[in-house]
Amino acid sequence: MADNQLNDQAIPERAVKKAEALKEPPAPKTAMSIHAHPDDQEFTVAGTLAKWARAGCEIVTVCITSGDAGSNEKTHPNMTKLTLARIREEEQRNACSVLGVKHVEFLHYSDGTLQPTLELRRDLTRLIRQYKPEVVICGDPTVRFYGNSYMNHPDHRIAGDVALDAVFPSAGTRFIFPELLIEGLEPHEVRKVFIHGSEKGETYIDISQVMDVKVAALKEHKSQLHDWDPTEMMREWAKDEGKEGGLEAAESFRVMILKEDEKEKGSEKEKAEAKEATA
Numbered sequence: 001m002a003d004n005q006l007n008d009q010a011i012p013e014r015a016v017k018k019a020e021a022l023k024e025p026p027a028p029k030t031a032m033s034i035h036a037h038p039d040d041q042e043f044t045v046a047g048t049l050a051k052w053a054r055a056g057c058e059i060v061t062v063c064i065t066s067g068d069a070g071s072n073e074k075t076h077p078n079m080t081k082l083t084l085a086r087i088r089e090e091e092q093r094n095a096c097s098v099l100g101v102k103h104v105e106f107l108h109y110s111d112g113t114l115q116p117t118l119e120l121r122r123d124l125t126r127l128i129r130q131y132k133p134e135v136v137i138c139g140d141p142t143v144r145f146y147g148n149s150y151m152n153h154p155d156h157r158i159a160g161d162v163a164l165d166a167v168f169p170s171a172g173t174r175f176i177f178p179e180l181l182i183e184g185l186e187p188h189e190v191r192k193v194f195i196h197g198s199e200k201g202e203t204y205i206d207i208s209q210v211m212d213v214k215v216a217a218l219k220e221h222k223s224q225l226h227d228w229d230p231t232e233m234m235r236e237w238a239k240d241e242g243k244e245g246g247l248e249a250a251e252s253f254r255v256m257i258l259k260e261d262e263k264e265k266g267s268e269k270e271k272a273e274a275k276e277a278t279a
């Protein structure tokens with residue numbers, strides 16, 4: 001029998017592990033969402049951002065490109081890259097205000113040809129040191145294929161890859177990019193990274209109460225949606241992502257804990273002690 005066919009409840013250790021994974025982490029105080037294109041965050045993590053914003057989290061959205069390549073079927077042949085960039089930046093700002101995201105930063109890299117350069121890593125490191133987020137949210141750079149019909153966009157992979165490199169080791173290490181010290185930007189250690197689109201997404205955020213907000217934010221990307229209503233597809237995705245976690249509507253993440261806070265340390269210790277006591 002394949003390992004994953006075993007019933008979790010039949011293996012106490014695995015049942016405990018699963019219950020822990022299913023416990024939703026509290027909203028952080030500050031978060032930074034880093035993506036390649038306007039609309040990437042609305043399609044993927046906007047429910048989590050809306051929920052956190054409502055819990056008082058101060059969020060900054062970083063858009064590496066301005067989506068100036070558009071998409072062939074939705075972009076009018078007379079459109080220019082510059083005009084499209086302006087339209088899409090405006091749409092991203094509107095989407096962020098629907099979500100309750102306070103700050104939006106555009107890095108103006110060219111859409112469709114993103115490369116994992118040190119310049120990009122420095123730009124992201126600069127923003128992390130400026131805003132000092134507790135949590136960074138980005139996509140999983142290791143996923144090349146989703147099913148048999150979507151090959152992950154190279155910009156998405158690069159954005160995730162460089163965001164992670166900026167988080168670690170660049171943002172927290174004094175002498176990586178010493179020029180940032182001259183700008184007055186001291187090292188900052190990000191505590192957690194929430195990675196979406198991952199095959200190991202075992203942390204679930206229940207977005208049932210903010211599903212409408214997520215859809216409304218996505219609808220701000222009018223130049224991309226035109227008259228297509230994404231509501232049904234977004235509900236299907238949320239249902240799908242929530243299934244494993246026993247939730248009606250969710251976004252799932254692989255969460256990397258780089259620096260535990262004192263409270264978590266305590267609970268980790270308690271967990272270890274409880275485990276020892278029952279061993």
Ligand SMILES: [Zn+2]
Pocket residue numbers: 036037039040153156
């Ligand atoms: Zn995209």
